[in-house]
Amino acid sequence: MTETPLRDRLVQAGVELLEEDGLANLTLRAITRRTGVSHGAPRRHFPTHNALLAAIAATGLTDLATRLALPTAGSASVEDRLVVAAERYLAFAAERPGMFDLIFRHDLLEGAGANLRAQSLPLLQTFIDLVAQSHPTDAPTRAVALWTNLHGLATLRATQTLNLLEDLDVSTLLRHIVRTHLA
Numbered sequence: 001m002t003e004t005p006l007r008d009r010l011v012q013a014g015v016e017l018l019e020e021d022g023l024a025n026l027t028l029r030a031i032t033r034r035t036g037v038s039h040g041a042p043r044r045h046f047p048t049h050n051a052l053l054a055a056i057a058a059t060g061l062t063d064l065a066t067r068l069a070l071p072t073a074g075s076a077s078v079e080d081r082l083v084v085a086a087e088r089y090l091a092f093a094a095e096r097p098g099m100f101d102l103i104f105r106h107d108l109l110e111g112a113g114a115n116l117r118a119q120s121l122p123l124l125q126t127f128i129d130l131v132a133q134s135h136p137t138d139a140p141t142r143a144v145a146l147w148t149n150l151h152g153l154a155t156l157r158a159t160q161t162l163n164l165l166e167d168l169d170v171s172t173l174l175r176h177i178v179r180t181h182l183a
Contacts, residue, residue: 010032014026015099019099023098023105026053050108051112053102053108053109057099058116060100061103061116061123067089069126078134079175081130083174087174090153090154090174093154093155094154128140146177
């Protein structure tokens, strides 16, 4: 049995800590403590703490992209497929709030050595491609408007702010958001 390479162990420890304690507590010291290595050991694989954060974020982007992958064929309407994609996006935010927070912190991850934009853009493209099926001429604008609305809802849900509204049916609201951007 071979031992997992240190780089992978550091990333995995970061993912675990992020899920347990959130982004604010995801320190290099906590990651090295979890992996049982010295504070300087990550430098062999990650020149900066942000480079390690970017590697952690890349795992979340991969997970989110996998969740958003929809079958291309089928009889479901564009609206129904957008609702499914949106539900999966919301579920990711609710199930993995720390990762959701990290993967969209381009301000924090910019220049970290990973090309996260290349991994992020296909997520938006999923929505653009779906919207284009009913609105080919202005799909990018509509999809970005839909995504920002959806991201706001996901953020409010992930931070439990929506819990203040006891009678809110998130599924109904989600369908309304999709319909609004397809109208």
